[in-house]
Amino acid sequence: MTILSDALAVAGKDLRIEARSRVTLGQILPFGVLVLLLFAFALDPQSRLLPNVAPGLFWIAVLLAAVLAVSRSFAVESEHGARDALRLSGIDGASVFLGKAGAIVLELLALEVVLLIGTFGLYNVNVRGLEVLIPTAVAATCGIAATGTVYGILAAGLRVRETLVPLLVLPVTAPVLLGATRAFDDALTGSTGDAWPWVQLLVVFAAVYVTAGIVAFESLLEEA
Amino acid sequence: MPVVSTRSAVCVLGRFPALAGADLDVAAGEIVLLSGPNGAGKTTLLRLIAGLLPLRSGSATVLGVDLRRDRRSHRRHLALVGHDTGCYDDLTVRENVRFGLRSAGADVRQADAAIERLGLAAQSGITHRRLSAGQRRRLALAVAFARAPRLLLLDEPHAGLDADGRALLDELLAAASSEGRTVILASHELERARALAHREVVVDAGLLHGGVLETIDGDVVAQGTKVEAAVS
Numbered sequence: 001m002t003i004l005s006d007a008l009a010v011a012g013k014d015l016r017i018e019a020r021s022r023v024t025l026g027q028i029l030p031f032g033v034l035v036l037l038l039f040a041f042a043l044d045p046q047s048r049l050l051p052n053v054a055p056g057l058f059w060i061a062v063l064l065a066a067v068l069a070v071s072r073s074f075a076v077e078s079e080h081g082a083r084d085a086l087r088l089s090g091i092d093g094a095s096v097f098l099g100k101a102g103a104i105v106l107e108l109l110a111l112e113v114v115l116l117i118g119t120f121g122l123y124n125v126n127v128r129g130l131e132v133l134i135p136t137a138v139a140a141t142c143g144i145a146a147t148g149t150v151y152g153i154l155a156a157g158l159r160v161r162e163t164l165v166p167l168l169v170l171p172v173t174a175p176v177l178l179g180a181t182r183a184f185d186d187a188l189t190g191s192t193g194d195a196w197p198w199v200q201l202l203v204v205f206a207a208v209y210v211t212a213g214i215v216a217f218e219s220l221l222e223e224a
Numbered sequence: 225m226p227v228v229s230t231r232s233a234v235c236v237l238g239r240f241p242a243l244a245g246a247d248l249d250v251a252a253g254e255i256v257l258l259s260g261p262n263g264a265g266k267t268t269l270l271r272l273i274a275g276l277l278p279l280r281s282g283s284a285t286v287l288g289v290d291l292r293r294d295r296r297s298h299r300r301h302l303a304l305v306g307h308d309t310g311c312y313d314d315l316t317v318r319e320n321v322r323f324g325l326r327s328a329g330a331d332v333r334q335a336d337a338a339i340e341r342l343g344l345a346a347q348s349g350i351t352h353r354r355l356s357a358g359q360r361r362r363l364a365l366a367v368a369f370a371r372a373p374r375l376l377l378l379d380e381p382h383a384g385l386d387a388d389g390r391a392l393l394d395e396l397l398a399a400a401s402s403e404g405r406t407v408i409l410a411s412h413e414l415e416r417a418r419a420l421a422h423r424e425v426v427v428d429a430g431l432l433h434g435g436v437l438e439t440i441d442g443d444v445v446a447q448g449t450k451v452e453a454a455v456s
Contacts (some may be wrong), residue, residue, distance in 0.1 A: 089300075
């Protein structure tokens with residue numbers, strides 16, 4: 001299908017740019033790790049509080065890093081008139097959305113693996129429900145990436161996009177933070193049965209924003 | 225049927241009409257030069273034809289598509305080389321050309337030939353970031369020509385090119401015209417561009433035909449300017 005092959009071309013282009021520029025590896029990843037470290041310092045590693053709040057701190061670190069990844073994804077389209085070239089290319093807006101969101105998903109999933117290892121090390125927690133942890137991470141990441149891509153293109157044409165993207169994305173992704181934190185908490189404590197309603201919430205959230213992006217991205221790209 | 229046909233086309237940027245009533249017909253295979261002072265509306269006219277800017281009023285038909293209804297479906301058949309290259313800093317010359325071809329639904333195997341034609345074979349593995357200004361301009365032209373578009377829209381295409389590059393571009397434009405492709409170029413290098421063009425259209429204060437240029441609040445900002453269409 002053209003829509004999927006075009007989306008793969010856009011995702012491949014974005015991932016190639018990230019692999020070569022190393023912004024994700026050299027800046028966004030260290031930023032996420034730094035956020036985890038600062039929380040550990042602020043909340044005293046010796047206290048019993050840290051393992052209890054670890055899921056929330058992990059997802060806050062992911063969300064903050066995601067904002068940077070979204071901004072970066074649209075910054076490359078702003079340089080040298082690349083966004084106009086993309087509009088002129090004839091690629092459907094839905095394909096651009098799926099490609100850019102897909103690239104962000106892969107970047108964030110890689111980031112989450114590293115942050116998860118950091119969380120285990122710094123916050124003294126263990127996983128007891130991997131079967132919940134993985135679908136939670138995938139669904140939450142898809143939701144964050146889809147939301148970020150929709151709001152990223154909304155802010156793309158504006159001079160204040162760097163400061164506007166977090167203001168738009170962070171409040172809207174509050175349900176993801178809530179659902180992913182609860183599901184992760186259940187995965188860490190082993191009470192996996194309680195996690196599935198939260199995973200379902202994350203899946204619905206992601207489905208809503210992926211659908212909205214597919215439908216609306218063409219118009220948003222034209223107005224950017 | 226003209227490849228480009230506009231009637232009283234008005235295009236507004238912010239509060240100001242950057243194009244205030246453009247009448248233009250361009251036939252297949254023609255090379256049309258848009259001349260006029262800075263800020264006259266040449267770039268706006270090119271972007272309007274490309275479908276990047278909406279019509280405020282009037283009409284525009286490009287490659288058989290009425291832009292009042294559809295500003296997208298003709299885009300795969302045209303290429304616009306503007307002041308920016310439209311390329312990605314961290315992709316190589318070859319990757320940028322291949323992505324341009326791939327996204328236009330064209331055969332990516334044409335990339336190397338286009339790179340060779342624009343004299344960038346030695347730089348094909350170098351990223352856009354590391355190219356000189358002239359090489360970047362050649363890359364933008366390579367992306368455009370690789371697609372073999374039916375309509376080429378060029379904004380100051382000679383800018384930044386060395387003597388060889390300018391001569392090469394003139395050859396490519398003449399060849400494109402002889403193949404039936406249409407070229408509309410905006411340029412301040414009038415001597416060179418006039419030698420190439422079949423026709424020159426003067427754009428002045430957003431007008432290709434006489435009229436009054438107002439802000440959308442009704443303040444008159446210019447009036448009574450002209451259009452001239454001359455056969456070289």
